[in-house]
Amino acid sequence: MSRLPKKHRIAINGYGRIGQSVLRALYVDPRHSELQVVAINELSDLDTLTYLTRYDTTHGRFPVAVANDGSHLLINGDRIRALNEQDPENLPWKELDVDLVLECTGTFTDRATAERHLASGARRLLFSQPADAEVDATIVHGFNSGDLQPGHRIVSSASCTTNCIVPILDLLERHYGIENGVTTTIHSAMNDQPVIDSYHHTDLRLTRSAMHSMVPVDTGLHQGIGKMMPALSGRFECLHLRVPTINVSLMDLAINLRRPTDAASVNTLFREAAAGPLQGLLGYTEEPHASVDFNTDPRSAIVDGTQTRVSVGRLLKLMAWFDNEWSYANRMLDVAQVWLNLAGE
Ligand SMILES: NC(=O)c1ccc[n+]([C@@H]2O[C@H](COP(=O)([O-])OP(=O)(O)OC[C@H]3O[C@@H](n4cnc5c(N)ncnc54)[C@H](OP(=O)(O)O)[C@@H]3O)[C@@H](O)[C@H]2O)c1
Structure with a gap:
């Protein structure tokens, strides 16, 4: 019996316009089928997070049913852990075996903050903004994705x-x-x-x-x-x-x-x-x-x-x-998929 290939495990930090677009893009577009969101961290309660996933003024209703069980967002049989944690050092990325954090808060922009996610056990981090000069690479997908290296830990997707x-x-x-x-x-x-x-x-x-x-x-x-x-x-x-x-x-x-x-x-x-x-x-x-x-x-x-x-x-x-929103969320997913495939994780 053939086994399904292991998916890359993604966490979204900051579930606003970009974080929500990233999750939705994974469910409406099959191009990033190697990626799976396993956790979302947002400074809001789970019922609001569920509601804002289900309904969206800009992009319409979520294409499949969305519910929660008090600790997880439930989408199409997937259980996505919902977290409510301000400080990246307290996030359970090690326990959740997170390959990559998509840092979409807009609050954290520098390498030092990104390293706090790595200290929590995430293997890599991708910024949803240009970030500081100390990142390992800044990638515009389709232009310099070839610059990504397996050893990179902290990367930026530039700006929209x-x-x-x-x-x-x-x-x-x-x-x-x-x-x-x-x-x-x-x-x-x-x-x-x-x-x-x-x-x-x-x-x-x-x-x-x-x-x-x-x-x-x-x-x-x-x-x-x-x-x-x-x-x-x-x-x-x-x-x-x-x-x-x-x-x-x-x-x-x-x-x-x-x-x-x-x-x-x-x-x-x-x-x-x-x-x-x-x-x-x-x-x-x-x-x-x-x-x-x-x-x-x-x-x-x-x-x-x-x-x-x-x-x-x-x-x-x-x-x-x-x-x-949508183009940028898709570029983040493009960069994530290329990078994680390269890293073999
Ligand atoms: N929107 C775009 O078109 C676009 C395009 C490309 C790039 N970007 C970049 O992407 C980043 C996010 O933009 P956005 O438009 O998605 O902003 P947004 O809608 O304000 O979303 C950011 C979310 O992060 C949450 N947050 C803040 N601090 C947090 C923390 N410590 N832990 C967990 N969650 C936290 C915020 O919660 P609260 O609201 O409760 O503070 C908010 O829900 C910015 O850097 C922006 O420049 C945006």
Whole structure:
């Protein structure tokens, strides 16, 4: 009798928008069937956690029945241990034999914190954000997943915006050369913004109602570009606007190219890449879309060919849609699967 292959054992720390998207993605998309969530740690009670798994305003109802038994989330015959622990050092990762923690709180961003999860018995940790410079690697799946090594312990999946822009810049750099650029991310609201004006510790703009204004906020995207593509370091200025929608964002790029081109040639480049080597990660469309059309789209970027413009041969304006939650959750799972298969765990 053939035995089913052992699945990699994942724990989610921080069950907010990204943590929930990660779990849901595992149940609706068979691509990550080698991964299994065995525990979720969240600073909320299990009934609320169950409810927020079952119903989701952004992505709809969970595709299968969700219940709990007082200590575990029960999904499709799977028992997922529910934990409510602030301090990573108290998490039972050793007892649960956790191969990888997906660190999705947004609270912990440095190697020292990540090592507290390892001290609790997890074998590896993947950050849902750029994290500090001390991580073993920062991976944009489809660009540098080949840099992952079995010996890596603490890795970052970069940001959703970095995952969107890097495949685009890589294509443009290889085909035309990039002199410099300016980007604006038009990003849906996030949970670090209040519904109505409220206090925020560090950023005055984040005191303002998410549902009533377009709100410019700081971004580290220029650093993300420089980290992934050192040849472009210092060549990009990046802006970021939060807008009153609940999901899906738009990357707006203005780039000075080294070699001249026109809009039709740029669109051909992206259309062919989307149908070829970057299929599944990069999309291309000429349909008349609005952002909601890309809700629950797993691709890192979908270039909107109707918006491509080239001014006097070298100044390119390009727009790309991305589901900031769903695409990123899927990229985390991509990185996790590649990494754990490599490590043989
Ligand atoms: N949302 C996106 O589009 C997106 C895309 C890519 C990357 N990211 C990154 O992913 C991270 C999380 O973002 P998010 O949008 O998912 O935020 P979120 O919805 O606020 O989720 C974070 C969750 O972590 C919980 N948490 C905080 N401290 C914790 C602790 N010590 N132990 C366990 N749980 C804890 C929070 O609980 P409380 O609410 O009770 O504090 C919250 O439910 C951020 O770094 C963000 O930049 C987000």
